[in-house]
Amino acid sequence: MKRIISILSLLLFLTACDDGNLTVDVIDFSEVTAQKCSTKDVIYKIKDREMLLLEIPASTFVENQTLDGEPIELVINATNKVTYRKYNGTVSVNNICPTIPDATPNVTEQWIASDGIIQITATAIKTTDAITNATEITGYKYYIVLKNVTFQKPSGPQSYETFIFGNYSTSFSPLAFDFDDQVAKSTCSVSDNRIFNFNGSEVFFLDVGSNYATLFANAVTTTPRTAIINATNKLTYRLYNTAITNAFFCTTPSPTTPILSQEWNAVTGVEAVSGIIEVSTTTLGNGFQHIIHFKKVTLNKENSEFTLGDDYIFGNFVTNP
Known part of the structure; x- marks a missing residue:
């Protein structure tokens, strides 16, 4: 009888340990292109019924390269937000960018980053003239990584030492340099x-x-x-x-x-x-x-x-x- 009780106690212990904190879900947007809302400081990625959101000031994306090993860093807080959402239908830009987003599909699960660091590495996008070898800067690419981030999700917290958000790119017309030959x-x-x-x-x-x-x-x-x-x-x-x-x-x-x-x-x-x-x-x-x-x-x-x-x-x- 004591043996049976011991086995039952062990099973109860193991079951108790398998709580939501140990459930690890995988979210992967590595193949998805990042876009920005035209009227909001929101960078988003959409994949079928999922959306990954980065809400940080537009002024963060300066038109200047970062030095090697010196990325732009932002602390995740009430101003700098990272959110993952899962919906019950195919999601679109209309579910995030308008002042009043579409009500459907509905959000079925949401993860909110509670802490961590947003690191942004900026690189100039250039074109090269094959004849003159002159280069022009036509935009900047921003590689975004989350470091030591914890997401609060319905089943409990989930942490990443490194979570890759991916690339976000801007574009603009290069400097005109429209000079004549008289100085x-x-x-x-x-x-x-x-x-x-x-x-x-x-x-x-x-x-x-x-x-x-x-x-x-x-x-x-x-x-x-x-x-x-x-x-x-x-x-x-x-x-x-x-x-x-x-x-x-x-x-x-x-x-x-x-x-x-x-x-x-x-x-x-x-x-x-x-x-x-x-x-x-x-x-x-x-x-x-x-x-x-x-x-x-x-x-x-x-x-x-x-x-x-x-x-x-x-x-x-x-x-x-």
Whole structure:
């Protein structure tokens, strides 16, 4: 009799241990493309009758690459939310994005992340011109991973050391760089050695400082004059919110409008390898025409960069003796 009681006690113990906390469910959205609601800060993935939601501020997705090993991190809380839902029918974007979502199908199960960290690694999406080797940034890809996250679900908590949400991508038109082949030396002062190319709200300018007299000497060249982009020879691209002119750069202090939207600076070059300024000079009437090329120049903003290609023609301008 004692033996029977012992066996029954053991069975009851084992049964008691098999509670909801030990039930492990698998959710996998790795093959699903992430989308964003147009009117809400919600990134979502839909798979038949399931939906995975990430609610974080849109400002999190900055247009800048993250450094290796330094992802953007957000603590899961009342502002930064992760939710998994299961429905009793095929779900669609209309069940999450509208101000008043569709009432059907109905949610049959919901998991809410109660703690953990959201890690986001951003990478620039680029296109490359097969002929010039110039690159353009057309968007950013954000790889999202949840670390040490716990979901509260109906059958009890379920934790993951690493839970892969996946990729979310944005796209936009690349910088226009719609300049013609005519540039102008700054008219701010005789000693101002900046050379500008303007187009609407875009400006691309070269500042060679004390090297101006050498690079743009009034003498015909048989081989191009060259210089390397560095702390003295600076190349900058700026984009403003409205049209810009040379007069803007001559005003001190700088006017508050137009507002600067983006600034990209050329990366320091390597002799005979990259970041090369090349000037060829010919005669034009009674003056001299200087044609400026940039060879293998890279422009940088924070952690992002793109290249102008093997040979970018900045433009030309005329000086008189």
